[in-house]
Amino acid sequence: MGSLFDFMLPELESPLTGASTDAVMAFIHIVSFIILAGVTIALIYFAIKYKRKSEDDETPLITHNNKLEITWSVIPLLLVFIVFGWGYKGWLNLQTPPDNAYEIHVSAYKWGWTFSYENGAQIGNEVHVPAGRPVKLVMQSQDVLHSFFVPDYRIKQDVLPNRYTTVWFQAEEEGESQVFCTEYCGTSHSDMLATVVAHTQEDFEAWLDEQNTGGGGTPVERGESLVSIQGCVTCHSVDGSQKIGPSFQGLFGREETMTNGTTLTADENYIRESILNPSAKIVEGYQNQMVSYEGRLSDDDISDIIEYIKTLED
């Protein structure tokens, strides 16, 4: 049995949030298997034992049996009360992050995640956390509904545009875990992935110190990090491969044909317009999919991104 449940569930990396879930799931599975086996055996047994012998078979008149019916109403009722209480307890634990939790802010957008740390560091689609310490994520969406799901931690929480939601976990050991978006959000919903990377406390601090906290580096470096943090790379490749939007590789100075038949050469103003007002001009062969980054990127940010795109030659 144990191995069967291992097969059903990914390895638990955050026992503080997931142990109760795993236990109640195992309990429901075992009870269900027993009852289902009972029902199935009864069905097969009756079908064989009471097979019709002739058209004139007489059957006894059994209309009901109160004792039996009360029994099989009350026992399941008790069982579901147990399950309810168990699930409630586990869920309550998921709702109450410990006071000493390390806080990280999460911004979800179509289609990626940005994680912001207390020291101003930002990183896209990868969240680094200290192992052995509770981590609390405070999340908000910039557009539609998303949902933050880490199967290894047994946690999930919808991310809403008009309010903050939180979720917490505690990775016990170093390692990486997969993050999925589980609220349907459009074309690249299934590419809206991220990774949780758990480090030891020292490694984590070292990693955090190394992070670009904004303002540092050359414009090209800043542009490169923005393109990753803001999720541009979800739809625009930097190596020429085909994605939702045109590739950044060789974009600058390229001659593009628009859906309305006009042609233009991609310059600074075209790229700027495409970031702030994406639906104004659509390259032929692509859909009007992108949301505006007005308010999310400053003029300096946009300049940095353009500088970075210039370096991506064919």
Place this chain on the structure above:
Amino acid sequence: MANHSTSHPTHVHHHFVDSDQQFDTAKLGMWVFLVNEILFFGGLFCAYIIYRAWYPELFQMAALELNTFWGAVNTVVLIGSSLTVAMAIRSAQKDQMKGLKINLLITIGLALVFMVIKGFEYAHKFELGIFPGEYYTYEGIDHPQAAIFFSIYYMLTGVHAVHVLIGIGLIYWIYLRAKKGEFSSEYYTPVEITGLYWHLVDLIWIFLFPLLYLIE
């Protein structure tokens, strides 16, 4: 349906045993449909309640923009039309065909008065720039969700007005059938169930009026 048995009066459909059964069935069907109508408006009332709980101050401010006087007049007009429709049914039961027709016509008249007043109210709001949703341009209410109040107002009163229009159509149809002499004290089922519908339309307005106009 050529199989009408001779014992059946012509107004009784072939699948009913007698006139009483047909009458009861039609009435039950209408009641069930009215329950559905209440749930339909219930959804809108629910949106109303939720937003009122979230933004009570908005509802007080915005209600001042509505004209309580004309709202009250409309309430009286609709209650009057409910009365005349009840009198129409009474006339039918007593075989007074003239009374039936006159009462139906008065009901239609009152319903039209209601719609005209409603039209003036809408026109006045449109002049101020109080349009539903994103077309809202009025600046007299200082509240970020002001447009949502009026969206709910337009949805509630608009869906109600559609019901009034359907009611006018139904009552006119009943009137035409009454003119052809289809009804009698033996058979007035359509008059009765249309009357039921009209009472519901009236009832909903009786809820709408205080909920929208009389917020203190």
Place this chain on the structure above:
Amino acid sequence: MLTAEVKPASTGTKKTLKVKRYKPSEDPKNTYLTDEKGLWAWMTTVDHKKIGLMYLGSVTFFFLVGGILALLLRTELLTPAKTFIEADTYNQFFTLHGAIMVFFVLIPSIPAALGNFVLPMQLGAKDVAFPRLNLASFYIYVIGAIFTFIALANNGLDTGWTFYTPYSTQSSSSVIWVTIGVFILGFSSILTGTNFIATIHKLRAPGITWGKLPLNLWALYATSIIQVLATPVLAITVLLLTMERALGIGIFDPALGGDPVLFQHFFWFYSHPAVYIMAVPAFGIISEVITTFSKKHIFGYWAIALSSLAIAFIGFLVWGHHMFTSGQSAVATTVFSFLTFLVGIPTGIKVLNWVATLYKGSIEMKTPMIYVFSFLFIFSIGGFTGIMLGTLSADIHLHDTYYVVAHFHYVMMGGTLISFLAGLHYWWPKMTGKMYNEFQAKVGAALIFIGFNTTFLPQFIMGSQGMPRRYYNYIDQFTIFHQTSTIGSYILGVGFLLIAYYLAKSLKSGEKAGSNPWGSRGLEWQTTSPPDFHNFDHTPVVINGPYDYHRPMEEFQLGLANEDKDH
């Protein structure tokens, strides 16, 4: 001359009626199929049987469309990245698959198609209470369908069948056409429900008391109540969503100050009861078939009848269990979880009652009975996984994964569709007067059972391992489950083709069925196959319960004596 003391539904007082036995003819001259011929006669008919068949045809057509979409989806999922269609196409396909299967197939399948056909016959009535309204319901359904097809031709729909805001207010696909289509369609469902409630209350043949009502009608009655109470809320929800897109009224759109979670509350207030609109009629069919093929009185008549009503009412109070991760309040979440468990109990009771009915029966494994056995196995799994998903902590992990996808397919396809097939095979001889090929039908049932479990069992496993639903691409570790599932779906496809083949063939060359091929005591079997326009050529009188297999067949074939012959 015999007499019977019965209570006619129309008066409610006991009286003694003169009755005599009417043995149905095995070789009927006039049937509803020969009565009025030609396309126009069909399109304007008020005969509930023909309307039922027209629904059956439409449901079959939509099932074909939804099924082809499903196979295309499964084919795309053969490989982790793109197999043959683009992400946007995939998103449109799963949206349309869901919307078509829910709104155009499952909801009308049992009540509007099979229910329309058998409900008046099981009551001994000549038609439903409002036959013209019944025809109108059908055309409203058709108009709703046309609107949805306009959307298909015009940018499609990519919001998921749940239309969650704010995605649905921003999507560039034609949401409005579909919401208007669903709005119109809702009225078809409401009017059918209204019609059924009035019919069951007022048009019962003399002697059919509430305690002698076939369980199929209890189930349809409970379903009709849900249709009348829940569907208007869906109507208002999609109306608000339409206005949201057309005028930007802002109630659900956070960009305009509205609340997206409110939309979810509105949506699930209908759509959870809608699950019972689909599932409860299935329970009715199971009760009819299982008693007929075990020749035995149902075990716990009242438990089954009343649990349908209990499900209908508690079903209104559990919608929030779709929203445990949505950010709704903690109190709401707790209460919804608790009530969800309560609605599981009456369902469990039914399953055990059906199993108990088999005890000491005379069981014949004809095709409809095979479907009932499939149902009991598959639906039990659907129920248990429902308990799993009602459990708060487990649902946090499983919500919006393939576990949920598998669960609702076990309930909706394994429950509703398989019992629909049971009912279709059960009443097919009554509808058409012809028998299908029993051997081919059994092979078909086996293919459906195997194909179904091959498709959806792996989805439980990958779901609990973390595979989210509505994913076009997936990570490599799930490949083997997806591929198994796809193979299963092909088996299902073959199974459905086989069913279509032998049923169509039976129309041409099937053997004559006879009035009562299964030896059932049900009233609908005590007339000719196919029945005539008025269902019975007499007014039936009922003195026994519908499952009184200990009484002789003659006692089930009574009707008013010395009645006007052409009545």
